[in-house]
Amino acid sequence: MATKILLNNIEVPGLANFQVYRELGGYAAVEKAIKTLTPDELTDEVKKSGIRGRGGAGFPTGMKWGFIDKQSEKPRYLVCNYDESEPGTFKDRHLGQFNPHLLIEGMILGSYALGVKDAYIYIRGELFYVMKIIDKAIQEAYANGFLGDNILGTGYSLNLYCHPGGGAYICGEETALLESLEGKRGNPRIKPPFPAIVGLYGCPTVVNNVETIAALPWIVNNGSEAYAAIGVGNSKGTKLISACGHINKPGIYEIELGLPVEEFIYSDEYCGGIRNGNKLKAVVAGGSSVPILPAELILKTAAGEPRLMSYESLADGGFKTGTMLGSGGFIVMDHTTCIVKNLLTFARFYRHESCGQCSPCREGTSWMEKILMRIEGGQGTMKDIDLLVNIAKHVEGNTICPLGDAASWPVASAILHFREEFEEHVKLQKCPF
Amino acid sequence: MQENNKVPEFNKETLDLIAQLIKRYPEGRQKSALLPVLHIAQAENQGWLSPGMMDYVASLLQIEPIEVYEVASFYSIYNLKPVGNCVIEVCQTGPCWLKGAENIVAHFGSRLGIKPGETTADGKFTLKTVECLAACGTAPVIQVGTEYHENLTTEKVDQLLDQWKAENKISHKNPYL
Numbered sequence: 001m002a003t004k005i006l007l008n009n010i011e012v013p014g015l016a017n018f019q020v021y022r023e024l025g026g027y028a029a030v031e032k033a034i035k036t037l038t039p040d041e042l043t044d045e046v047k048k049s050g051i052r053g054r055g056g057a058g059f060p061t062g063m064k065w066g067f068i069d070k071q072s073e074k075p076r077y078l079v080c081n082y083d084e085s086e087p088g089t090f091k092d093r094h095l096g097q098f099n100p101h102l103l104i105e106g107m108i109l110g111s112y113a114l115g116v117k118d119a120y121i122y123i124r125g126e127l128f129y130v131m132k133i134i135d136k137a138i139q140e141a142y143a144n145g146f147l148g149d150n151i152l153g154t155g156y157s158l159n160l161y162c163h164p165g166g167g168a169y170i171c172g173e174e175t176a177l178l179e180s181l182e183g184k185r186g187n188p189r190i191k192p193p194f195p196a197i198v199g200l201y202g203c204p205t206v207v208n209n210v211e212t213i214a215a216l217p218w219i220v221n222n223g224s225e226a227y228a229a230i231g232v233g234n235s236k237g238t239k240l241i242s243a244c245g246h247i248n249k250p251g252i253y254e255i256e257l258g259l260p261v262e263e264f265i266y267s268d269e270y271c272g273g274i275r276n277g278n279k280l281k282a283v284v285a286g287g288s289s290v291p292i293l294p295a296e297l298i299l300k301t302a303a304g305e306p307r308l309m310s311y312e313s314l315a316d317g318g319f320k321t322g323t324m325l326g327s328g329g330f331i332v333m334d335h336t337t338c339i340v341k342n343l344l345t346f347a348r349f350y351r352h353e354s355c356g357q358c359s360p361c362r363e364g365t366s367w368m369e370k371i372l373m374r375i376e377g378g379q380g381t382m383k384d385i386d387l388l389v390n391i392a393k394h395v396e397g398n399t400i401c402p403l404g405d406a407a408s409w410p411v412a413s414a415i416l417h418f419r420e421e422f423e424e425h426v427k428l429q430k431c432p433f
Numbered sequence: 434m435q436e437n438n439k440v441p442e443f444n445k446e447t448l449d450l451i452a453q454l455i456k457r458y459p460e461g462r463q464k465s466a467l468l469p470v471l472h473i474a475q476a477e478n479q480g481w482l483s484p485g486m487m488d489y490v491a492s493l494l495q496i497e498p499i500e501v502y503e504v505a506s507f508y509s510i511y512n513l514k515p516v517g518n519c520v521i522e523v524c525q526t527g528p529c530w531l532k533g534a535e536n537i538v539a540h541f542g543s544r545l546g547i548k549p550g551e552t553t554a555d556g557k558f559t560l561k562t563v564e565c566l567a568a569c570g571t572a573p574v575i576q577v578g579t580e581y582h583e584n585l586t587t588e589k590v591d592q593l594l595d596q597w598k599a600e601n602k603i604s605h606k607n608p609y610l
Contacts, residue, residue, distance in 0.1 A: 075459075087526045087565040118459075125472065125510045126566055128579045128608040161457040164608075166468045166508025169564070183467035183500075185507040201462060244528045244569035251570050288527060288565075329569070331528055345527040349564050355507075 003230055005218040005238045006211060007254040010098050016133055018140035021101040027146055029220035030108050034154045037220075042113040046216065048224035050236030055081055055172070055209030056287060056327040058311050065206055067196035068114055074203040078116040079181065080107060081209050082123035083165055083172040086287035087349060088329025091240035092210035094252045096123070097130045099214075100137035104160065106213035108146060109220060111158050114206055118159045122177050125164045135162050169353035173401045174207040176355065187357045188401035211240055232258030235310035239328050241270075246334035248272035261285075261307040261314075262299050265332065278334035282418070285314055286326020288346045289406030291413030292339070293323050319413070338433035339418040340425055343410055344372040350407035361404040364395035368411055375422060378430040385422045389415055441489045443477060450609055451493060463494050467504055470494065471511055473607050480520060480605035481512040509563065517552040517559035519602040522576045525562045528569035537573045538562060540587045544594055557601070578604035 014020040021027070033042050047062025068076060080103065084092040096103055103121070111119045123131045138160055141147045149157045163181055165171050171180045175189035178200050199205020215237060219227045228236045235257035241264070244250045249272035255264065264270045265280065274280050283298040284290060301307055302321035307314065314325045333342065351365040371388050374380045392408035399405075415422060424432050443451070451470055458465035470490055471482065478486045482505050491498040505511045512520075523529075523538050538560075542548055545558050552559040568574040571583035582593060596602075 084567045085565055088528050088569050090567045090569050093567050124567070125468070125508070126576060128472070129581070132608075163457070163465075164469055164472060166471065166504070167510035167563075168508050180468065181465060182462070183464035183494075183496075183504065185503055201459065242570055244572060245531045250572075284527075331531070331569070333531065337531065342527050342530065345525065345530045349526050352509075352564050 002254060002256045002259070003238060004254055005227075006095060006102070006214050006240055007252070008218075010094075015098055016100050016137060018101060018137065018144055021099070022144075025221075026101050026217075027105055027144075029217035030105055030112075030146055031152060033109055033220050034112055034152055034156055039113045039115055042109065042220070045219060045224045046113065049219045049227040050224075050231075050234065051212065051215055051219065051227065052234075052236070052311065053209055054211035054215075054239065054328070056086065056289070058325065061208060061212055064196070064208070065110075065114060067194065068206055069197045069204040070115075072197075072204050075118065076114055076116050077200040077203055077205040078107065078111045078114055078119040079177065079200060079205060079207045080119070080121040080213055081172060081174060081177055081207050082121050082127070083169075083177060084127070084210070085124055085169040085172050085353075086289060086327045086329055087346065088244055088284060088331040089242055089287050089327040090244070091242045091252050091328060093127055093130055094242075095210055095214055095240070096127075096134050100134040101141070102214045102217060103134065103210060104137055104141050104147070106216040107160055108141075108151070108158060109216040110206070110208060110213055111160075112156060117157060118161070120181060120200075121160070121162045122171070122181055123162060123164055124171070125166050128164055131162045131164055138162065168355075169349075170355045170401070170403060173403065176401065177207060178205065185355070187355050188403075190400055230256050232308065232310050233312045235312060235325075239309070239325070241309065241328045241330050243271050243330040243332065245332035246275045246278065246337070247332045248275055255309055257308075257310045258313075259309045261309055264309055264330075265299075271330075271332065274332070274334050276334075278336065280332065281335045281337055282333045282339065284323075284329070284331040284333075284410070286324045287329035288331070288349065289402075289409060290324040290326045291319060291322070291409050292343075292417060293321075293413075294417045297321050297417070298323075319409075320416070323413075336433070338376075338431055339414055339421050340372065340376050341431065341433070343414045344369070344376050346410045347372050347407070350403065354403060354407070358399040358404065360395045360398040361407065364391050364404070365407045367391050368395075368407065372411075375425050376431055378425070378428070380422075380426045382423065382426055385415060385419065385426070439485070441478065441486050443473075447473060447477065447607065448493075450607075455494070464496050464500065467494060467496070467501065468508070469609075471501070471505060473609065475511055476605045476607045480516045480518075481514060515552075516605075518557050519577060519597055519604045520559045520561060521604075522561045522563040522566075523549070524564070524566045524568070524572070524574045524576075526565040528565070529572040529574055532572035534573040536587065537575070537585050537590060540590050541594075544590070557598070577602070578606060579608050
């Protein structure tokens with residue numbers, strides 16, 4: 001069995017209640033950190049653990065914390081990115097719903113390390129019911145002296161608040177999230193300056209994903225070495241993988257990084273194989289934004305090595321034959337799936353979610369959707385396929401935020417690996433599925 | 434339906450809640466409460482944000498009306514046109530599509546006699562398609578107010594619709610209460 005850092009005890013009834021969480025050892029990490037570690041020592045522990053941002057980008061968390069402007073006399077902020085919206089990703093919803101105190105405990109630890117006095121959890125507006133569960137847990141944490149003034153008599157004070165979004169994928173981008181938290185449209189900011197220097201209300205700010213924050217209590221309790229001992233290469237610790245699509249057991253799984261992809265898909269401990277004994281066709285391994293891979297390339301790298309669930313192994317081969325771990329949103333498609341239609345739903349998603357600020361993304365996402373509708377609808381031409389590739393190439397890298405890349409990669413990779421299927425749509429003048 | 438010439442006014446309980454929400458942000462940053470307050474305002478206004486309601490929110494937060502309009506029109510949760518009592522939002526993104534979301538949309542459509550984006554003539558139901566609701570493992574998924582309904586089948590849709598019709602379901606309620 002893999003080490004359980006995030007899903008430990010998640011099935012215990014009533015875990016969302018303070019008493020139950022506390023009796024299972026909850027808030028011990030806060031006691032340990034606030035009483036025995038300085039903020040810098042705690043930051044060092046996080047650096048040494050090797051944990052990387054679990055929202056998708058995989059940036060080392062300790063390094064991100066290290067960028068915070070400590071010379072500034074302005075207040076500092078920690079903001080939890082709970083805007084989980086990447087298609088295929090549904091891990092944070094689960095974590096906050098069933099173990100809100102783990103997130104709160106992590107927020108206290110992060111805030112203490114960064115010298116934060118007011119912290120926010122920005123949660124997507126659709127998950128209002130989860131926010132209410134977290135809000136209730138926050139009230140319990142206040143009532144038990146883990147939030148508010150003079151926490152555990154140490155002189156450290158922290159306020160923690162939830163903030164609902166309004167329904168916008170783009171607010172998962174950290175600067176768009178900060179704009180949104182300030183009560184504005186979620187238009188990403190030009191970086192630099194990075195939020196660590198100019199963030200919320202112009203103050204030094206760190207934005208971390210729910211899963212990243214939720215791993216902090218374990219790291220404090222067990223030490224950075226124990227965390228770094230799990231995993232492979234520069235992929236340390238465990239990762240939540242939310243698996244969906246045509247598998248026998250969709251759900252949220254905590255894996256030790258380095259688990260073979262084949263085992264993850266076919267083992268009964270995880271996805272339990274493909275539904276109805278069908279053939280695996282393709283996988284989008286890290287949320288809709290990462291390149292799609294055909295069965296042979298998701299199970300083995302181009303060099304024939306077994307593919308592992310890790311940042312490095314999934315990226316092996318670059319864009320041509322690799323993909324990314326991303327958010328851990330693992331979308332599995334069997335042989336009955338029309339790749340063009342699936343891609344069309346993604347293209348529609350990105351067109352809908354583009355904030356409209358940059359022309360290449362605003363126009364390009366709309367063009368890509370229209371052309372895909374044409375091909376899927378049987379009115380496409382061979383030229384349309386190359387036109388799609390061309391548009392994707394011109395959107396990628398030409399926008400303020402990565403949404404342009406996220407919209408382009410699925411298109412470019414689907415045509416790279418499944419070109420014959422697009423051509424078949426054109427030849428038949430209809431969808432063959 | 435709200436009369437357009439009537440200036441809306443929240444009751445004391447709602448105003449107290451909004452005052453509490455504003456306190457979560459630093460002084461002078463009350464605009465930060467805009468998204469949370471719009472959730473409340475929409476619920477208090479039959480599920481949509483009329484110009485009059487948005488102006489009222491602007492006055493509560495001491496910001497310009499345009500600052501409310503530009504935000505309300507950006508985020509997909511806020512409806513700028515009247516909706517039915519019960520708004521049914523069906524996720525249609527890849528993972529839900531893989532598990533048959535199109536059948537769910539079609540079934541709601543044929544049961545209600547409307548297309549996505551439309552409201553039934555009696556004003557009871559609005560059908561919408563939405564993008565990823567972050568519940569892909571239990572696809573297909575719909576959202577109604579703050580409720581999620583997951584692992585949907587056409588039989589479950591029938592059950593839900595019968596239930597909602599019987600109870601005159603209203604999906605817009607102040608989500609904080």
